[in-house]
Amino acid sequence: MIQWAIVGLYVMTMFLFASQEASSANYTGTFLARLLPHLSGAELRQLVLVARKVGHVVAYGFLTLIVYYAARKTKGLRRGALPFAVVFALTVAMADEAYQNRLTHRTGAFGDVLIDGLGMTLTALGLWIHTRLRKKHKEVMDDAEDERR
Numbered sequence: 001m002i003q004w005a006i007v008g009l010y011v012m013t014m015f016l017f018a019s020q021e022a023s024s025a026n027y028t029g030t031f032l033a034r035l036l037p038h039l040s041g042a043e044l045r046q047l048v049l050v051a052r053k054v055g056h057v058v059a060y061g062f063l064t065l066i067v068y069y070a071a072r073k074t075k076g077l078r079r080g081a082l083p084f085a086v087v088f089a090l091t092v093a094m095a096d097e098a099y100q101n102r103l104t105h106r107t108g109a110f111g112d113v114l115i116d117g118l119g120m121t122l123t124a125l126g127l128w129i130h131t132r133l134r135k136k137h138k139e140v141m142d143d144a145e146d147e148r149r
Contacts, residue, residue, distance in 0.1 A: 003070035010066060011092055014059065018096060024105040028052060053115050061119030064089040068127055082124055082131075089120045 017023050029048045033039070039047065067088045071081035093116035097108035 001070065001073060003066070003073050007063075007066050007070050010063060014063075014092070014096060015099060018100055018106060019103060021105050025052060026105070053112075056112055056115045057119035057122070059119065060089050060093055060116035061123040063092060064120045064123040065127070068123075082127055086120050086124050090117065093117070093120075 021027055025048055028051060029044060032047055032051070033044055036044070036047070064085045068081050068085035071077035071084045071088075074081075077084050090113070093113045097110065097113055099108070100106040101108035
């Protein structure tokens, strides 16, 4: 299935990016210092921290989303697609931090798994709300159709 190929490619890309020097906080700091030379050292460190943590939230929120849609297309996972997507993304997050502990230019941190979890939670909540609203809309449309008959 193409959906699972996309998930696999995304996860491999995440690990490949983590292995690159460009994924380090030092690289991010150097890049932002060139881009925003007017910032003080303290402001720059704060911006690097925020940018990197937002990156975690977005990356793992997106992973949760694509796993959810892949699971929805998989017969045995359809009913539990949302919890499966969250557990899958959480497992990848823990594996990623363990992997980063082995790299010289990165440090794995349990706190980052919690930040990743924020992205997963926000995405899961959005998907859950979307599903509920879609189901309610379908019920209203079905009732309206029944009334017309």
